[in-house]
Amino acid sequence: MKSVFPVLTVVAAIVVMWYLAAVPMNAQWAYDRAARADVELTFSDLVADTWSQEKPRLPAPHQVAVEVWQTTVDKKITSKRSLIYHSWITLSATLVGFALGTTLGILLAVGIVYNRVMDMSVMPWVIASQTIPILALAPMIIVVLNAVGVSGLLPKAVISMYLSFFPVAVGMVKGLRSPEVMQLDQMHTWHASASQTFWKLRLPASMPYLFTSLKVAMAASLVGAIVGELPTGAIAGLGARLLAGSYYGQTIQIWSALIMAAALAAVMVSLIGLIQRIVLKRMGMAT
Amino acid sequence: MTVISAQNLDLTFQTNDGPVHALKAVSLDIEKGDFVSFIGPSGCGKTTFLRCMADLEQPTGGSITVNGVSAAEARAARAYGYVFQAAGLYPWRTIGGNISLPLEIMGYSKSDQRDRVARVLELVELAGFEKKFPWQLSGGMQQRASIARALAFDADILLMDEPFGALDEIVRDHLNEQLLKLWARTEKTIAFVTHSIPEAVYLSTKIVVMSPRPGRITDVIDSPLPKERPLDIRETPEFLEIAHRVREGLRAGSEV
Numbered sequence: 001m002k003s004v005f006p007v008l009t010v011v012a013a014i015v016v017m018w019y020l021a022a023v024p025m026n027a028q029w030a031y032d033r034a035a036r037a038d039v040e041l042t043f044s045d046l047v048a049d050t051w052s053q054e055k056p057r058l059p060a061p062h063q064v065a066v067e068v069w070q071t072t073v074d075k076k077i078t079s080k081r082s083l084i085y086h087s088w089i090t091l092s093a094t095l096v097g098f099a100l101g102t103t104l105g106i107l108l109a110v111g112i113v114y115n116r117v118m119d120m121s122v123m124p125w126v127i128a129s130q131t132i133p134i135l136a137l138a139p140m141i142i143v144v145l146n147a148v149g150v151s152g153l154l155p156k157a158v159i160s161m162y163l164s165f166f167p168v169a170v171g172m173v174k175g176l177r178s179p180e181v182m183q184l185d186q187m188h189t190w191h192a193s194a195s196q197t198f199w200k201l202r203l204p205a206s207m208p209y210l211f212t213s214l215k216v217a218m219a220a221s222l223v224g225a226i227v228g229e230l231p232t233g234a235i236a237g238l239g240a241r242l243l244a245g246s247y248y249g250q251t252i253q254i255w256s257a258l259i260m261a262a263a264l265a266a267v268m269v270s271l272i273g274l275i276q277r278i279v280l281k282r283m284g285m286a287t
Numbered sequence: 288m289t290v291i292s293a294q295n296l297d298l299t300f301q302t303n304d305g306p307v308h309a310l311k312a313v314s315l316d317i318e319k320g321d322f323v324s325f326i327g328p329s330g331c332g333k334t335t336f337l338r339c340m341a342d343l344e345q346p347t348g349g350s351i352t353v354n355g356v357s358a359a360e361a362r363a364a365r366a367y368g369y370v371f372q373a374a375g376l377y378p379w380r381t382i383g384g385n386i387s388l389p390l391e392i393m394g395y396s397k398s399d400q401r402d403r404v405a406r407v408l409e410l411v412e413l414a415g416f417e418k419k420f421p422w423q424l425s426g427g428m429q430q431r432a433s434i435a436r437a438l439a440f441d442a443d444i445l446l447m448d449e450p451f452g453a454l455d456e457i458v459r460d461h462l463n464e465q466l467l468k469l470w471a472r473t474e475k476t477i478a479f480v481t482h483s484i485p486e487a488v489y490l491s492t493k494i495v496v497m498s499p500r501p502g503r504i505t506d507v508i509d510s511p512l513p514k515e516r517p518l519d520i521r522e523t524p525e526f527l528e529i530a531h532r533v534r535e536g537l538r539a540g541s542e543v
Contacts, residue, residue, distance in 0.1 A: 180375070182371050185369075186369065186371065187392075188343060189343070189362065189367070189369040190389045191365060191392075191393075192392045196392050201377070204377070204379050205379075207379075283379035284379050284381070284422075285378050
């Protein structure tokens, strides 16, 4: 609870800066309109106008808040205009991609830790995979999967997986290697099998690393799902809202989708944080 | 009966700076029920020798048998308990959970595990701490728990690598006293690596003095001290005489 005050202070500062920035950003439009109507703009008129335009360059916070409210609370969830509907589309792909990415990441990490050939050969590819811009790769994945008859949620989930397996693989390699030489020697003196060493020592020791990577992976998954929605022709999902918004200059719609995506990421990441706290506490490793 | 027997043991590590002779022509017999201390400056191979007994290091020459079989077979038969320099308890397991870890690995039944954990905790005077996590215990108590863990599966041999090296003098004295009692009660064969002369003399029936470059045995002293040893035995002339001989041995070894 100690963190509430600093967080609120920062939020307040951002809102103030946001309002201030909205005035010069949207001023040109207000001036142009005033010139056409041939009226003189007072400063208060100018401010009032820049904070209430229909298609502002930078919408004011309350405009975004109203839009979010109208598209979540006031709309039926089944409506195509409901932000909750679109969020769910994106979230479902995010969660599937996250699950796939986590599984792939852990499997790769186990392979890299236990197999010298994989250690030498796979890790460079894992790193190289992340240097390709996902924006360039996403359309290919969708086209290729579509050609073999896979469409809908799965292609987006695959893009999410592509982004999310990386932090899990890197974190888990570090985590599975975190036991000291002495602890491994100790297992050796007890004549423990490789699988006993894995389940009783390496895996539990890697838990703090796993949760840290999962948080990064969750955020990356969400980005992946949104990016995956962009080339599909903007049918549904937060990415579609972003794209449709930019087609029609609906900046308020873009910003409300952005806010929704940020909120979604915050909720999912703090959910993982909560599970982390519970698990590590039960394991006696709470920090 | 000879429990551990090393004949002409050689071990050479290949490093980037050329070969390092960790052990050269080391021969030693340890009898059942002996308490043998290995003392010497760092690099004399005392820990390496202990690790050879435990099959954690492979000698490059000579032979070593434990309980009459090779070190690898002895390890597979769980012939020894090994206590490391640090307690190395798993932070995610309670003290009881840590002690039952080797028992789980060796496939003891749940009820047998419970009985054994209770018994060895009693033995190291940690009864009642079973449900505590390692961070809730002091360093000395953690090391006692790690000794309990090494005792839990009833190996006849206890190999200890500077187990009290990281602890302060007072705790160390106390643990030395406890260790002697434990040794008397359990009649185990103990090989104990240390760099403290008083500790070696106080604990041992046999003191092995080693020296470095190459690691070798320079003196083996059979202690005339009685089995019953209160802490103040360390001020008796007999004790000081052995300590003197150990010191001389260490000095002679380092002059070569």
